[in-house]
Amino acid sequence: MPKDVPRFWREIPQRYNLIGNQCGSCDKVFFPPRVSCPYCRRKSIGKMTEKKLSGNGEIVTYSILHVGPEDFENQVPYPIAIIQLDEGPRITAQIIDCDINDVKIGIRVKSTFRKIQQDGNTGAIYYGYKFLICKDKVAKYEPENLDESGNIVSIER
């Protein structure tokens, strides 16, 4: 697995802050950022702008892994999921801090910042996003659901 610091370092903005980008031609949002929009192609060149994602979304599909890669062996069994973020992009991530039986297709999740891997006991630590199951019903990341400081207003169940 990636034991190369420069490669990880380049991706820190995306992995730490969920920063994707948006096509100025069709408004579609991408994560990780794309050099051009696969729908608009040449029309999108020079029109891709940075887009911070809310980290809110829902589970499209998942699996409970009973055999993991070396760096994850001590975590099995653990859930991994494809999450549809409210802005559109789908991403793959672990679902954590939950009973594995609570992971279901269609449930709401939100991103959190965690350690993903490390290079042995003394090497670099790689951080990134994992997801928590929403206890509350969380509104979608749309203007009417944001408070003055731009945070999602959560709605009690």
Place this chain on the structure above:
Amino acid sequence: MRDVAVIGVGITKFGELWNKSFRQLTAEAGSKAILDSGVDGKDIDAMYVGSMSSGRFVGQEHIGALVADASGFSHLHIPSTRVEGACASGGLAIRQGYLSIASGMNDVVIVGGIEKMNDVGGTSATETLATAADQEWESFFGVTFPGLYAMMAKRHMYEFGTTKEQLAKVAVKNHANGVKNPNAQYQMEITVDKALNASPVADPLGLLDCSPVTDGAAAVVLCSVEKAKEFTQKPLVKIIGSGQASDTLSLHGRRSITTLDATVHAANMAYKQSNKSPSDIDFAEVHDCFTIAEICAIEDLGFVEKGKGGYAVDQNITTFDGSKPVNTSGGLKSKGHPVGATGVAQIVEVAQQLRGDAGNRQLSNPHVGLAHNVGGSGATCVIHIMEGM
């Protein structure tokens, strides 16, 4: 475009071949194919070799030249090129060989596929296979290759009601076919119960839903139809359609989790070229790296309606005696899955069936067969349709 035929096939035993080296396996498959075809080394215009990750599995790159050398062709200076597309490497090598003859550039081409996966440990093999997924945006976050296919299965169950029993039946069927294939890694029958109670790998997939780690090689000799009669009196098997398509490297980036669009597009290309429809296909070798992959494949190839793959398995449509036999060789599941060799081994099986050479697993008089080879979780697909002449 010129017509192209398969005039020779060769395959090694598939399995944990501790006593055989990478180069021995390639030379063995290649020499069998050459002897079967009747061509001589000096007749061969070019070689193409499919291998996913010789660099990680045996620490050797530059295997185009290595395979030519190991096959005894170094002094003939035959151009030899390695082709890579993860688990579709073999099928892509076939397509390169096919295109080079169809174009008129070459007359006789040998295509090989090879993977020697057991020279590294299981963890290392799993990590190497994971390089077919998106390293930065999938694997980094802890998903394994079985995990990706498990997520397809989970969604397929959610959307279409597919069951674990139906997945198990795919494995049971392919093991039953593999028993009749002397080159298969696992020549043993399994039961639905055994498959359902196998140790869990990535829910809902258990160990017997997964293809194994395998050493093996396969080779075919391709020739323009106009020249083929100079070399062989055996029945010719013509490649009548070739299709290839790509998709996003990551599963999460795709339009659908349960349809492999690359399969749909590659199939359309091959059906159009061959002027065949799914109902014209008598039998198929499909890429069953996991049981769910075969269910998706028979849907995406148009053999059954989308979502009805599990039902088709229940109805025994794809068994050896069914109306559309799938994976008579035992498939990747039972025959074994030496990744780079798989796409070539599929062509070997289809050609043998069409020539009537398939021994005690011979289908009754098939005319048209299809080979379906997938790379990664569906980022590459290559399909060939073949007809007996």
